[in-house]
Amino acid sequence: MQIRQRYPNVIDRHxxxxxxxxxxxxxxxxxxxxxxxxxxxxxxxxxxEYFSHGLIGLPFAAYIAWMGRKQWRRLPDTFNPLxxxxxxxxxxxxxxxxxxFANLSFPIVLAGLCLWLKGFPGLKLQAFPxxxxxxxxxxxxxxxxxxxxxxxxxxxxxxxxxxxxQLGFPVTVEExxxxxxxxxxxxxxxxxxxxxxxxxxxxxxxxLYWTDTWRSRNKSIFFLTTxxxxxxxxNIIRNTLLTFFHGTGNDxxxxxxxxxxxxxxxxxxxxxxLVLVINxxxxxxxxxxxxxxxxxxSDESEAGQEY
Amino acid sequence: xxxxxxxxxxxxxxxxxLVFLVILMGLGAVxxxxxxxxxxxxxxxxxxxxxVRNLQQTGISLPGWQTLNQQPIEIGGHKWxxxxxxxxxxxxxxxxxxxxxxxxxxxxxxxxDLRGFRWWKAEQxxxxxxxxxxxxxxxxxxxxxxxxxxxxxxxxxxxWIQDRSFSGTFAVLQWYAWPTGGNPEPxxxxxxxxxxxxxxxxxxxxxxxxxxxxxxxxxxxxAWPAAESLGQTVQAALIAEALKR
Numbered sequence: 125m126q127i128r129q130r131y132p133n134v135i136d137r138h139x140x141x142x143x144x145x146x147x148x149x150x151x152x153x154x155x156x157x158x159x160x161x162x163x164x165x166x167x168x169x170x171x172x173e174y175f176s177h178g179l180i181g182l183p184f185a186a187y188i189a190w191m192g193r194k195q196w197r198r199l200p201d202t203f204n205p206l207x208x209x210x211x212x213x214x215x216x217x218x219x220x221x222x223x224x225f226a227n228l229s230f231p232i233v234l235a236g237l238c239l240w241l242k243g244f245p246g247l248k249l250q251a252f253p254x255x256x257x258x259x260x261x262x263x264x265x266x267x268x269x270x271x272x273x274x275x276x277x278x279x280x281x282x283x284x285x286x287x288x289x290q291l292g293f294p295v296t297v298e299e300x301x302x303x304x305x306x307x308x309x310x311x312x313x314x315x316x317x318x319x320x321x322x323x324x325x326x327x328x329x330x331x332l333y334w335t336d337t338w339r340s341r342n343k344s345i346f347f348l349t350t351x352x353x354x355x356x357x358x359n360i361i362r363n364t365l366l367t368f369f370h371g372t373g374n375d376x377x378x379x380x381x382x383x384x385x386x387x388x389x390x391x392x393x394x395x396x397x398l399v400l401v402i403n404x405x406x407x408x409x410x411x412x413x414x415x416x417x418x419x420x421x422s423d424e425s426e427a428g429q430e431y
Numbered sequence: 432x433x434x435x436x437x438x439x440x441x442x443x444x445x446x447x448x449l450v451f452l453v454i455l456m457g458l459g460a461v462x463x464x465x466x467x468x469x470x471x472x473x474x475x476x477x478x479x480x481x482x483v484r485n486l487q488q489t490g491i492s493l494p495g496w497q498t499l500n501q502q503p504i505e506i507g508g509h510k511w512x513x514x515x516x517x518x519x520x521x522x523x524x525x526x527x528x529x530x531x532x533x534x535x536x537x538x539x540x541x542x543x544d545l546r547g548f549r550w551w552k553a554e555q556x557x558x559x560x561x562x563x564x565x566x567x568x569x570x571x572x573x574x575x576x577x578x579x580x581x582x583x584x585x586x587x588x589x590x591w592i593q594d595r596s597f598s599g600t601f602a603v604l605q606w607y608a609w610p611t612g613g614n615p616e617p618x619x620x621x622x623x624x625x626x627x628x629x630x631x632x633x634x635x636x637x638x639x640x641x642x643x644x645x646x647x648x649x650x651x652x653x654a655w656p657a658a659e660s661l662g663q664t665v666q667a668a669l670i671a672e673a674l675k676r
Contacts, residue, residue, distance in 0.1 A: 140445045147452035151460050154469060169535055201441035211451060219459045221470030222628050240448055267537060268618055298558050301547070308547075310507075312540075 137197075144237070151218070152230055156182070159227075159262060171266050174319050177326040178260030184330055185253035185260075195249055199242045207239030224263045231258040252333055259326055266322075270313040274300070280356070281311040284364040293371065302363075304371025309363070317359030320391060324355040327395050331402045343405055350401050358394045362387075474534045477633040483673050486530040486637060490514040491673070493664050499523075507544025524661060525601075529638040530673070538607045538617040541638040542586075545605075551597045563651060564588040566615075567604070569659045571666045583613035583666050587658065589651045590642070601642040602651040604658045608666050609634040610674040635674055639665055 162168030163176040189196075214233035217225040235254055238246040247254070277300040285297035288304070296303040300311045328351040332338040337347060362381065369378040380386035463469040477483070490501035490512045499515040506529075514526040527548070529541055546558045564586060571581040585606035592598060606613045607620050611627075611634065614620065624634045641661055643654050651658075 140442075140449075143449055144445070144452065147449065147456060150456055151452065154460075154463060155471065158469070158472060201444070203440075203444050211448075215451065215455050218455055220629065221459075223471045223474055226471035237448065240444065264621070267539075267621065270539070271617065299546070300543070301558075 148233075148237075151233075155226060155230065162262075168262075170314055171264060172262045174266040174322060175260050175262040177323045178262075181256045181260040181326060181330065185256035188256075188333075189250060189253045192249060196242065196246070199245050199249065201241065202243030202245070203241075204239040204243040204247075207236045207241075207243075210236030211240060227261050228263055231261050256326075256330070259329075266318065270318065273313045273318050276318070276356070277311045277313060280317070280360050280363055283360045284311075284367055287360070287364050288367060288371075293368065295367065295371070302367045304367055305373075307370055309367045309370050311363055317355060317362070320359060320394065321352065321355045323391065324351045324395065324398060327351075327398055331398060335402055335406060337402060337405065343409060347402055347405055351398055354394060354397055354401070358390070362390060475628055475631070475633050477531065477534050477635045479635045479674060479676065480531065480533065482675075483530045483635045483637065484532065486528050486673050487512045490526070491528065491665070491668050493526075493661075493668050495664070496661075504550070506548045507540070509541070509544065513550065522657065523644060524657075525642040526665065527638075527640040527642070531635050531637065534633070538620055538636055538638060541607075542605055542615065542640075545640055549594075549597075551594070557592060557594055559590045559592050561588050561590045561603075567655070567659070569662050571663050571670070581612055581666065581670070583608070583662065584615065584619075585613065585662060586615040587651065587655070589645075591648060598647070600645050600647050600649060602645050602654040602658055603643075604639075604641040604662050606639055606662075607636050608639050608669050608674065609636045610670055610676070613639075613666055632676075637669055637673065639669075641665065 158168075159172075159175075159178060162172045163179050166173060210232050214229040214236055217229035217232060220226065231254060234250075234257060235247060238250050238254070242249070281300045281302055282297050285295045285302055288295045288302075293304060302309040302311070325348060328348050329338075332344050332347060337343050366378060366381060369375070369381065377386075381390065487503050487510050490498060491514070492498070493516065496516045496518050499517055501512065501514045504511055504513045506527075509529055510532075512526075512528040512530075514528070515523070516526055517523040527545070546561070548559070549557075565588070566584060567587045568582060568584050571583060573580050583606060585604050587602070587604050589600065590603045591600040606615045607617065609620055609623060612619075612623060620634065620636050624636075627634045639662075641658060643658055643661070645651060645654050
């Protein structure tokens, strides 16, 4: 516990922090506005939409950082040279004006600020919100990952084909293509639920943090594995339905589930099941059975730093 | 490494950060606010886009080769140029080109799409069978003095199909061509393009697939000299015209 310093000093300190926050807002508000615009109106591109979990992730990150503001202030002012490096790198990326690099400059500058102002403990304190921001920062990584999803696409296509054949529909599966009644449905990486997979993992991480489950490694791994399984299963069902609609000429239903609101509702339901799963984990594996240290939970201010 | 700071030093470190952010604002944000537009809103423009897209309508003229038939066709939802060419009646080939469509268009699953390629009417959906994949390099000599010869890497394999109305076997050579190189991996174009963007330009790309007819289920190696030479001719012609700045 630090001794309260003189009153003017407190105001002084708030003023500095406020100035830094204001400058950050001036620098990055247009960029983040642009991200949100792209997520809400789907007008930038498929790769940008891979990161639409940022819609909830960024406010959540801001909320966590805000809740930790007292701990932040209690940390002694230290300085880590790595912070300067990150700030300069972020600055160069920002000034490059290239979309992906300007985007990436945001988490880089934030991490640089933490290191510059509070050293490594500062970075540690903000690690989780920084992770949320970083994973929501649009970049081209999905483009590079998509080719690796071919086995997943093939698996989903074959399983959906198998289900449809069991239901008595004449389906031919060739690699990632389903042929029904002379029409083709291609299970593209995007449709294979790579995006849904990322979203469920992201929401999964948020839920782990929110429910404090992340403190137990076993439970976290179990939950994230379940999240992946749910996501893949949901996509098999979705692609089965899509193929069924397409093959039977039900184009309206196809459109709704493929790109319309049906797809969004479907995703929302899937994420809803994640909440149910984590609640179930909490209920069936109560905290004391794991090596969770109750003293940490009771001492909120200490626990928050353990990332 | 970390240094504990006294009150004065901690103030100085904050001043440094503020100055840094103000400089960033002055150089990066203020021009954006004044113009009302930001450079990061859109990817850099591909200046050759129009001439690259034209390929799909016109195909490409290759020195020493005669075009028998050229037409735009659709494969896997994308527009390609189909071109049947011959040097002499013994040396014929099919040349498929898919040019970049717009600034955001990136090479992706062109090779997978081509498995569904057909120019005849088929009753049953059928795909090309493929085997004997190998990577092959060829060098494209400089066309203008002072230019470096280009290294192109392509995939070379056997491809065949048996249908009621058509059956055939081909030696196939495929790669993405861009002004400074070529490779069948989309990611190779991607990184070359990223580096070019830091120099203020973009690298347009064209997916190229050359099909040389061979004996039914014959070996592809005897066809390699012809494939290599045609590959060099195509990349050189693309650089000289469509991909030229």
